[in-house]
Amino acid sequence: MSRRLCLLIFTLFIINALAVDKNNFKTCEQASFCKRSRNVNYEKSPYEIVPNTLNINANYITADIVNKENGHLFVLKLEGIKGNTFHFEIDEKTPLKPRYRVVDALQKEPTYEAVKVSSSTSDITVTCGENKAVISTAPFKIDFYQKDVLSVTANSKAKMHFEHLRKKLEGEQHQQNNENEEKDNVVDNNQQIQDEPGTWEENFKGHHDTKPNGPTAVALDFTFHQSNVLFGIPEHADSFALKTTVGNGDPYRLYNLDVFEYELNSRMALYGSVPVIYGHGEKGTTGIFWQNAAETWIDIAGTSNEQNVMESIVNFVAGSRNQDAPSAHFISESGIMDVFVLLGPTPNEAFKQYTDLIGHGNLPQMFAIGYHQCRWNYNDEQDVMSVAHKFDEHDIPMDTMWLDIEYTDSKKYFTWDHQKFPHPVEMIKNLTDMGRHLTFIIDPHIKRDSGYFFHNDCTDRGYYIKTKEGKDYEGWCWPGSASYPDFFNPEIRKYYADQYLMENFHENSPETGIWNDMNEPSVFNGPEITMLKDNLHYGGWEHRDVHNLYGQMQLVGTFDGLIRRSQNQLRPFILTRAHFSGTQRYAAVWTGDNAAEWGHLEAAIPMCLSLSVAGISFCGSDVGGFFGNPEAELFSRWYQTSAFMPFFRSHAHIDTKRREPWLFPEETKLIIRDAIRKRYSFLPFWYTIFYEHERTGMPIMRPLLAQYPLDKNVFSIDTHFMLSDKLLIRPVMQKGASKVDVYFPSRNGDKQGDIWYDIDDYRKIDHVGSESVTVNAYKVPVFQRGGTIIPRKMRIRRSAILMHDDPITLVVALDAKKHAKGTLYIDDEKSYGYRQGKYLYLEFEFKDGVLSSRLIDESASYNTKTWLERVIIVGLDKVPTEATLRTSSNQSTKLEIVDASKTSFTIRKPGVSMMEPTWSITLN
């Protein structure tokens, strides 16, 4: 190699090591279907309802749609779903062959609701409950009304574009066909696009896509009439409120990709794709779930962001609010149009309408809510055990040790490297004896090694994804040459799940967690680091059709395997990188390979909030950043932020310096210890809100607008979030900060707000607006809302599961009416017993000077040793002289009041068991 070439390669390598190589990934312009659909520009949509084709059924209607430009026919089906939701789909009436429809995302068949229909030549009105959908016949569009308010319109911008399946025509035939078409007096506009490069086949960076079905895009626009902001469509490393993309760069892209060193403030695709978007304004919230698993781009218009702030000001000064309502233009490469319209009208209702369709996140085992310690890699058994012991030495709680790919025998999953891990079973048992868990990685790429049972089984049984010629597809990943099981086939999923069983994978335990990574799938030598689109799956579907769902299908298998591994006893804990609609039913999600930079710490909040409103609440970012070495201050601030996010794991790239907390200066270690211990003091609260998430489907981690939908100032806040409706968190995420601005939201859009109490000193805040809060290195600005009761545990142990029987502290934070309410959920913290009624779900209420407790579910019961250790009352104007506990057997006990300050006092040791069905404490 010449010196110059060598230098060039070296330089390229350096550039590559610093930031994402954008050239590896397509722009909309380079994805021919995106380019074609984005440029659709009709003055009047050519799609019309065909007269006299309306068909009315109990829960739905159908009607034909024609594309006037070429006479091609489609069928519209529109149905009502219980709970302010409509569903509609548009498919070809007689496609050359069936088009792919997603069947694995919804949790179950929705509950349909009766519709009433009236029609005229110009429109068809479909009423369902108090809502209606008004279909305009020519041009075609649908207006959706929540009660009488026009909430969202489909095809109001005439961007609808449906590329029907056609036979590929060659030279002469093409000519002939055009003549025939002309005879029929129909101009086939779509024939013209045949000539556009990329339509019938496409090249990208030396990869050839043969597109055997030709152009198959579907695209439709939605206008959100009552909205100021749009949000959702994770996963992007961008702000929570979506930015206008029309005339301003590329659309947001959804295509599960392994992006090396991803960039911030970017609409590039990342590891997961959840095609649900919400529009929100003071008048309400509306959602659109675009159920499609193919590559999808979303063009956004009419949202206010930096780009058009000037325009808004000009409009404002001119006295006109001439801005269009925000809109989203969905463009998918294949499949059908399959749309759920979520009519809210509040944010939490819209979120719940989505999760009611797609499934609520499951209550995890308690250990999974604790702190996770990971790195690529813990080198061997001694390393794992010594790190676990060091956590004890330094008195830092930790629940789970993690192993990345190096634990395997040369990247063959379901095997161990016995040089480094000669006694895996004993190691797992030693961790379990400490009250801890082990989680290790199992990726979907399978090493092509004739000595590997898994590879041989997959080869012999034809379990791998196939190339378009029907051969086993071979890509390059961690093991070198690798193939990928086709998880869409139920038989293959069953085989895969079986590999997790103890009888097959002896060197394991039913207690371990599993980490499914690289499941976009990542293919190092594939187009855009993933798989060829003309590869073939079960049922003959192209990879193109199912790409965004691949990772989730692996999770279905893993989940099944883990459940069966414990004879249905233990709730599986799985972490995944790829995700789609419904992933919350199987796994937690983290934000992938971030970097040790302040910006990446900040990005964790909007990224997890976007996932959260898209049904995936169990979310977190790698503490410290995966790439690079965090400075001490960044590292401790990251711990503080993640301690209040649902998934709490530290992780690091193999090339980074070791970063266990005690390797930092003593002060840094103490700050980190304090943050983790704070997390553990809130475990009963976390566990309760995870349970309530399973019960209601509403997010755990919420944007402020979920609770304060009328306060316009919170619509685009990326630095604050809430846990349930009770805690407000504004972490410190700037280097050297000695102050942060905390915004206390308004309930009515004006001056009326809640009372808040700083969780550290119970300082009271009772005004709306920004306040500059002083922060030292230990401070995490967290505020409990007045009107809430939060259960905590103040005896911190080495792991979450060891705190199971520990007593409860209740923090009662009063609102202006001296009232507060809260809940506590208790069970065995690991099994499915709770689904058979083995749990306690308590409601606490403080009212008229009396704190009382009752069972919410009276038929449920659970034998707990937990009891009430103390009650902290915050916000009562004067300290009472007496507190009396009364239990259901009517025994009364006088209690001691201690630690009285200006804002709070403590009722010492009520001692009442959490099994007591009712009790009260009266203050005098």
Ligand SMILES: *[C@@H]1O[C@H](CO)[C@@H](O)[C@H](O)[C@H]1NC(C)=O
């Ligand atoms: C497990 O713990 C025992 C007892 O402390 C110790 O002798 C053994 O080496 C440990 N094994 C592993 C693999 O950590």
Ligand SMILES: *[C@@H]1O[C@H](CO)[C@@H](O)[C@H](O)[C@H]1NC(C)=O
């Ligand atoms: C419980 O005690 C209170 C006060 O001593 C009394 O008024 C009430 O009747 C008693 N209730 C029961 C069910 O014994």
